[in-house]
Amino acid sequence: MKILTGFILGLLFASALWYCLPHVHRYFPDLPVPNLQKPSTYSHQPEGKVLQSLDNITGDEFRSTEGNGAVLYQLKGKCKLTLNIFGESYKEEISFYLHQGKILSAFETSYSYPNGGFYAEAKTEESFETQQHYLKIMNPVNRRTMTLFEEIASQFKPKFIKAC
Template structure:
């Protein structure tokens, strides 16, 4: 009976851990007091989609159904020291989705997605002003590098790039 109870408890803890890890970024946003326990996860510089390193290739207006967007899309491949980075930008009428994959030898090192919304509808409030579009972070999704979903998404975008550039990674 004890063995059966131990196995059941172990399974429940594993399932709870997996669910908790998937919701971890939302927990960080909802409970700022977690910053004292996990300060490195609050450093926004860790999660940026900036251009960095040597630009190897840029692709625009990808035709795949999952990348189609009303305002366009763009994918860029950068070579960094000892790794490469793919940025995928999807622009919509009311939001932007930005995804970055850091990888080396076809192995994902880390990946994350940021969704940004336009709180003013994507329009400048007063025409002919210098006020830029307003952007608000809707969510940050830290992707598990070894999950099947992340690997499939990475392979799908990676296949659009020229093989000669990917060999440098």
């Protein structure tokens, strides 16, 4: 009888967890959620057709000593907006995938320059050696994520954002 009761309680607990897990992000927006996608999904690399490119995005959150830039790409069935922020000893990249004005996915990667960013690496394409600090998967329905996207997107021509 104890085994049967334990089995039934286990099934009930597993069912409740399966039902509630997709809704947990509303109450805990920064809770890390397991990633079921391939790691290559999270790439800031250029892709698709460039719709618009901007240098020096305005806003306190995007200020840096070495500048910043954002690019809006047209992909098949969606768009990608990528922001690069350069500092003296770091680099941050934020990418948003969007469709019809809604964020499908967003992620941020932070890098540092281990040598302080003062010496270019010989025989490499990159100016400085970079070391990845973290990859943060951003919740697309989180208020902070949406506000960040809106601040960046507002600086692009509205016709390009609407085309996405």
